Amino acid sequence: MEHVKRYGVAALLAAVVALAGCSQAPAADPDDSGLSVPPAPSGSPVATATVTAGNRDEPAPQEVLVEVVVNGGFAGVRNKLVVRYDGTYTLHKGTRPPTSGRLTEAGTAELRAALEDPAYAKVPARPTGSPVPDGFTYYVTHAHRLVVAQDGEARPAALERVFKALPEGHPPTAP
Structure with missing residues (x-):
């Protein structure tokens, strides 16, 4: 839990991606307000994901x-x-x-x-x-x-x- 507090969600996600066997993991940036996971290698069971932190200013039209x-x-x-x-x-x-x-x-x-x-x-x-x-x-x-x-x-x-x-x-x- 201390790592999450110190390095943020980006570090936690990098660790999860690394443990899942993905060869590329995003660098941990304690000042990162959003994060993105690089594409998984082809044939990999790890799905590509993009997570954005923070609130949107404007709701989506279909909300x-x-x-x-x-x-x-x-x-x-x-x-x-x-x-x-x-x-x-x-x-x-x-x-x-x-x-x-x-x-x-x-x-x-x-x-x-x-x-x-x-x-x-x-x-x-x-x-x-x-x-x-x-x-x-x-x-x-x-x-x-x-x-x-x-x-x-x-x-x-x-x-x-x-x-x-x-x-x-x-x-x-x-x-």
């Missing part, structure tokens, strides 16, 4: 920006809307085949701004009131944070802004 699940109502709906960072979305309604579409660039920017608004970060994670009989419950997941809201209670303006920026201007409540 999920927000997921909204709606349950309840008179018809007992269970709908799920998944919007990706590039504005493409998929809507699952009950057992029907999913449908898909794409928000405009402006619509995608509006949704991202609503989700990244500091006021949205302050929206309570759980409802505080009693559920309405046959009302909807909304589960909104963004950046590993789940917010649950339900009909029958006043929703914070920041959550309403997110709802209005969704495709069709509201969560998917139709069966």
Whole structure:
């Protein structure tokens, strides 16, 4: 463990590659922030790998920006809307085949701004009131944070802004 602390991940990976029988191993560089493993010799069972340390500034276009699940109502709906960072979305309604579409660039920017608004970060994670009989419950997941809201209670303006920026201007409540 002391070697990992002293020399970093690059040294550890070099040792693993060397032990796996690869003739070329990357040099250990304690200041290296990323690392790459050279290609394995042909016929070698050792796979080529590239590992990058650190965080990306921008998510990949196909990563999920927000997921909204709606349950309840008179018809007992269970709908799920998944919007990706590039504005493409998929809507699952009950057992029907999913449908898909794409928000405009402006619509995608509006949704991202609503989700990244500091006021949205302050929206309570759980409802505080009693559920309405046959009302909807909304589960909104963004950046590993789940917010649950339900009909029958006043929703914070920041959550309403997110709802209005969704495709069709509201969560998917139709069966």
